[in-house]
Amino acid sequence: MASKDIATLLIHCPDRPGLVHDVTGFIFSHQGNIIDLQQHIDSEQDAFFMRLEWSLENFTLENDEIEARLQPLARRHEMQMRLSFASQRKRIALFVTKENHCLYDLLARHESGDLPVDIPLIVANHETLRPAAERFGIPFHYFPITKENKLEQEAAQIELLRQQRIDTVVLARYMQIISPAMIAEFPHRILNIHHSFLPAFVGAKPYHQAFQRGVKIIGATSHYVTADLDEGPIIHQDVMRVSHEDSVHDLVRLGRDLEKTVLAKALWWHVRERVLVFKNKTVVFD
Amino acid sequence: MASKDIATLLIHCPDRPGLVHDVTGFIFSHQGNIIDLQQHIDSEQDAFFMRLEWSLENFTLENDEIEARLQPLARRHEMQMRLSFASQRKRIALFVTKENHCLYDLLARHESGDLPVDIPLIVANHETLRPAAERFGIPFHYFPITKENKLEQEAAQIELLRQQRIDTVVLARYMQIISPAMIAEFPHRILNIHHSFLPAFVGAKPYHQAFQRGVKIIGATSHYVTADLDEGPIIHQDVMRVSHEDSVHDLVRLGRDLEKTVLAKALWWHVRERVLVFKNKTVVFD
Amino acid sequence: MASKDIATLLIHCPDRPGLVHDVTGFIFSHQGNIIDLQQHIDSEQDAFFMRLEWSLENFTLENDEIEARLQPLARRHEMQMRLSFASQRKRIALFVTKENHCLYDLLARHESGDLPVDIPLIVANHETLRPAAERFGIPFHYFPITKENKLEQEAAQIELLRQQRIDTVVLARYMQIISPAMIAEFPHRILNIHHSFLPAFVGAKPYHQAFQRGVKIIGATSHYVTADLDEGPIIHQDVMRVSHEDSVHDLVRLGRDLEKTVLAKALWWHVRERVLVFKNKTVVFD
Amino acid sequence: MASKDIATLLIHCPDRPGLVHDVTGFIFSHQGNIIDLQQHIDSEQDAFFMRLEWSLENFTLENDEIEARLQPLARRHEMQMRLSFASQRKRIALFVTKENHCLYDLLARHESGDLPVDIPLIVANHETLRPAAERFGIPFHYFPITKENKLEQEAAQIELLRQQRIDTVVLARYMQIISPAMIAEFPHRILNIHHSFLPAFVGAKPYHQAFQRGVKIIGATSHYVTADLDEGPIIHQDVMRVSHEDSVHDLVRLGRDLEKTVLAKALWWHVRERVLVFKNKTVVFD
Structure with a gap:
């Protein structure tokens, strides 16, 4: 059953090569389609920031699985993450x-x-x-x-x-x-x-x-x-x-x-x- | 011999999953370090736009090789590309x-x-x-x-x-x-x-x-x-x-x-x- | 009995010497105190514009007398006038x-x-x-x-x-x-x-x-x-x-x-x- | 001999009734034509400010007479004045x-x-x-x-x-x-x-x-x-x-x-x- 929901991920971590490639790989490998991606590198602080929005329409993970499945990636890159869903109104x-x-x-x-x-x-x-x-x-x-x-x-x-x-x-x-x-x-x-x-x-x-x-x-x-x-x-x-x-x-x-x-x-x-x-x-x- | 040069790539093509992952993969696999990445999706036109800046300091390709090596990627995604180098003043x-x-x-x-x-x-x-x-x-x-x-x-x-x-x-x-x-x-x-x-x-x-x-x-x-x-x-x-x-x-x-x-x-x-x-x-x- | 009311007068007419002097003379001679005066001359159109606000606290004319008493002045200078009072809410x-x-x-x-x-x-x-x-x-x-x-x-x-x-x-x-x-x-x-x-x-x-x-x-x-x-x-x-x-x-x-x-x-x-x-x-x- | 010069007068003084009338009277009585007049009243400080520009084309005073002739007016209203002429470039x-x-x-x-x-x-x-x-x-x-x-x-x-x-x-x-x-x-x-x-x-x-x-x-x-x-x-x-x-x-x-x-x-x-x-x-x- 296809979901119309949208996931948003906010990340920051120390800057290093391959971060965008790794995170987009996670989305891509689970059939997510990126709607919006913005990143920023604070070269003075050597810090990396990213915001990703992707459609959950064909995503192969359930909403409540995603955070756990992102953990290995987060640990590897010392990432602070915040995951949210458009369906959850604040x-x-x-x-x-x-x-x-x-x-x-x-x-x-x-x-x-x-x-x-x-x-x-x-x-x-x-x-x-x-x-x-x-x-x-x-x-x-x-x-x-x-x-x-x-x-x-x-x-x-x-x-x-x-x-x-x-x-x-x-x-x-x-x-x-x-x-x-x-x-x-x-x-x-x-x-x-x-x-x-x-x-x-x-x-x-x-x-x-x-x-x-x-x-x-x-x-x-x-x-x-x-x-x-x-x-x-x-x-x-x-x-x-x-x-x-x-x-x-x-x-x-x-x-x-x-x-x-x-x-x-x-x-x-x-x-x-x-x-x-x-x-x-x-x-x-x- | 390490170069201090910076490459900039402007891309647009039909939108499809995996574009960011593919392009950043090319940079990453040749030891490029992304300095700036911005993308935009025009969902009405179904068009994808991206701008990438990366450091050539440890890049494993010569400047004049890059364009040719990007061609398979460009063809696969029907990309229009424009590659330039900070060292070439307009x-x-x-x-x-x-x-x-x-x-x-x-x-x-x-x-x-x-x-x-x-x-x-x-x-x-x-x-x-x-x-x-x-x-x-x-x-x-x-x-x-x-x-x-x-x-x-x-x-x-x-x-x-x-x-x-x-x-x-x-x-x-x-x-x-x-x-x-x-x-x-x-x-x-x-x-x-x-x-x-x-x-x-x-x-x-x-x-x-x-x-x-x-x-x-x-x-x-x-x-x-x-x-x-x-x-x-x-x-x-x-x-x-x-x-x-x-x-x-x-x-x-x-x-x-x-x-x-x-x-x-x-x-x-x-x-x-x-x-x-x-x-x-x-x-x-x- | 002193009134706390404020009068506002908007004027436009052909530009000529002495307009400000004449109009302020009218206010002054009836004990009005000008709170705000702005004028503008459109030299291309040879047109004069003025806005005057004055306190009616010691004014020697009743509100409903003022317009009539301004008429001679208005006729002399071919003025278009608009008089209003703060006490009259629109x-x-x-x-x-x-x-x-x-x-x-x-x-x-x-x-x-x-x-x-x-x-x-x-x-x-x-x-x-x-x-x-x-x-x-x-x-x-x-x-x-x-x-x-x-x-x-x-x-x-x-x-x-x-x-x-x-x-x-x-x-x-x-x-x-x-x-x-x-x-x-x-x-x-x-x-x-x-x-x-x-x-x-x-x-x-x-x-x-x-x-x-x-x-x-x-x-x-x-x-x-x-x-x-x-x-x-x-x-x-x-x-x-x-x-x-x-x-x-x-x-x-x-x-x-x-x-x-x-x-x-x-x-x-x-x-x-x-x-x-x-x-x-x-x-x-x- | 008609002058094309323009005079500018900046004034501030304690606020009181009749200031605009008095100053414009001075200009008018010497055949000056006002080009621009702006005034401001700071009611908190009880201070009056005015800027006047007038054409000297038919003015009946010489430029170097004006300041002296304004003195009685200035004294009467305790005015600070600054008089200048467009012909004198700073x-x-x-x-x-x-x-x-x-x-x-x-x-x-x-x-x-x-x-x-x-x-x-x-x-x-x-x-x-x-x-x-x-x-x-x-x-x-x-x-x-x-x-x-x-x-x-x-x-x-x-x-x-x-x-x-x-x-x-x-x-x-x-x-x-x-x-x-x-x-x-x-x-x-x-x-x-x-x-x-x-x-x-x-x-x-x-x-x-x-x-x-x-x-x-x-x-x-x-x-x-x-x-x-x-x-x-x-x-x-x-x-x-x-x-x-x-x-x-x-x-x-x-x-x-x-x-x-x-x-x-x-x-x-x-x-x-x-x-x-x-x-x-x-x-x-x-």
Whole structure:
């Protein structure tokens, strides 16, 4: 019985001759047909990166056999591998506070089919966006956070995310610093949107900092959350021209368009398994 | 004796399983080390495209043997191939009229080493830029063109380009339509810069057309010259924001920055063997 | 009693000395304080354009007196004038078909306060987006359109828009050509979003045309609707880089981000009375 | 005798009612015809900024009378004024080190008439670009700089610039920190090009810092030089998309296109008297 499924394999390992030949040989020998292949060699780090998509239509291995059968190859080349299937939709949790633009943008993409994921829940530290969640019929979980209850509330959040088998957390303008426990639970699987072109204007109120400095360009950056605030691997950035005529209020308003499109694009690449992290930088196979 | 040279192979052929495996097998079996590999499948056209760079440091074939040894593979897969070597610098002819910006831009890149080609001559249909050519010590060939002498002068140009073993012609704001004989002599090896975002504003005075229409963006397009004016395969395009405050004169002035950077980038890709033409479109392996 | 209201005056007239002095004299003599003044002279057309915002806090005229009191000035300089007040929110009708991205984008901006208008109704020629409208509590009017009933349905639409005192119609990916009667009813008050950088790819399926031509950039254009299809005055345009790797399907998906931001920005300028139309071109006082 | 000259007046002062009316009254009462007027109010700082261009064709004052006659107006409103005339071309000194791209770019613009200034000299701390200067027939002054002779050499440079009545210094990739004496001599008249989007990557080797951080965008910033390194008022910035495939060497190469166009545009605005500095920020009347 032919499958219409598609497999995606992300690899990185030390660079050496024959890697592409070996991996494509594995696919070829099991009747897989490569749909997309991208590789990158970081010659400074002597590191090899590859992304492979192949059709499982005539593939002679079952989906759940593939990983094991790749092991000898992986061991031989000291490969880090990540295998996934188009048929397995990622389960995403959206974290929000009060601003609606990233939330609505992602929900609209989801509804139109442009974002092929499941969104089983929304987490918020304010009630503001409950009506928005309810409009789209997505369960809204309110976790008010104070200095005192923060760790406790995060533990409850983690528990909820586990129950819901959440794969990836998206901080869609969630105005809280994430604690180490959450970061450890979702390594390189928490996406944030920071409202500046990092590394400029780290921390709070970046538009105010930008206005103060008198920059002629503002930006937004989506990155994976790591233990160092605003220092995680950058997935995507974009910018917009501004001028002396724009007040701080204008920058905030204009920047929202950047924030929502930058976050959505980073999430798209993440969901399509197009992002590899290596030494705090990303390889994005666009 | 180890060579430091690098080989680049551009391929396109009907898509079928095993192509990457086969080609990388050829490289691997002769001790080549792949530096860069990019492939693209046009599933609508069922066409496969690949660009491969490999180090010849330990390669077991001589440069002049490689093409022949690839023939069985090429025949088996009905491949179109183009093989080149980093050690063979392309010989470029620059065609100009009166405007200096693209000319100086390319000459400055050439002088700084950013454009690794030879520029043995400049061809012009006006004397205006002779001093510019002489400043950089490049022979300047003046071919005044009238309706009557056009074909004759082009024949002389072709003769000159043959003598100088020119590989690629760059129309760096050359204000003449190229005749079929020249195009046939340099198939997909004549680059033009058109001062609009094609297909908008084909033909003469595109900035005037743009001003007339009231567009908010102007552009420039670099493409290969074919028999259909401004209809050749597009290599690169870029745009710039303009406003009601910009006169036609401003558009002309502002557009020069687009023209020179777009042409230079297209030429860079062309020179690095990163462009494949297929059915009047380009695959640019950036 | 001091008013917090703000007046905006848009003017165009033949250029002559003293215009700014005269108009600012009117404001100054009635104790108005200018908040923003922009002017533009089209020296080719010998035309003068100005936009003035002033605070009504200490203004010595009532809002409904101002227009009449400006008349002598207007007559003297043959001025076309448009006076408006921040306190009068524009009433906008959104026209949609099946695609949700522009609709949700505008509704989200409206909800967050970033788009200071009233949206009393949504008009659609398909039922698809009724749930979206209902989620936001906005009346949804379904007008199925066939070749036979088109004029009749448009007449009914116009009647509805009149009843609701609609000021501006926004075609938020409304897949119908607007008839002359509607255009006449809303001169330069119907905004469309066309999914190409006009004048390239006029008419149907611009992404397919773009794919076919092999462009490296796609765009979107918001313009006022006039009797000539896709030929109205352009308000705003933006573009996005694409490559040979993008299928038509990708272009359609990627282009949505352009469409929604370009339409929203054009609408923002329109709503803020920042757009003047003159000879099928716009002056946008950004 | 009618003059074809054009006057430009830059003003800033505390905001108050009637400023535009008063200043345009001055022009109007002496038969000047306003060509361009732009104003900006910084409501946070309560500051007013204006740029006025008017034709001197029928103006009833001589050029050298105007400044004095404006004094009463200036005193009444506590205005800072800068008056200039199109007929007085600015005299520019270009400072360079080894890289040729900004130098050639400015010289090409100058030769084509796109940069209406005089360039009486080039100053360099290396001999590398002497041939480039000589090609364009511009005197090249070589000031080798060591830790020991730096202040002495700068004193000699200042002396030279005075002799040549230099108005503005352009650091066209001049790899030396400018000392306070030079900065004091040319307040807000030294333009620098920094190869990052400031405030990111201040100081040395910004492309290396950018590569290290893994940013997806690189930039360039042109600013006025002040006593704080890389902290002066920003005039213009632009950016370019990069990816994991770009090495540091690529960033350096690609960034040159940004550097030259950003510097040229900032200089264009400066030369056209379009830039006002206020509290370490610029108002650019584009």
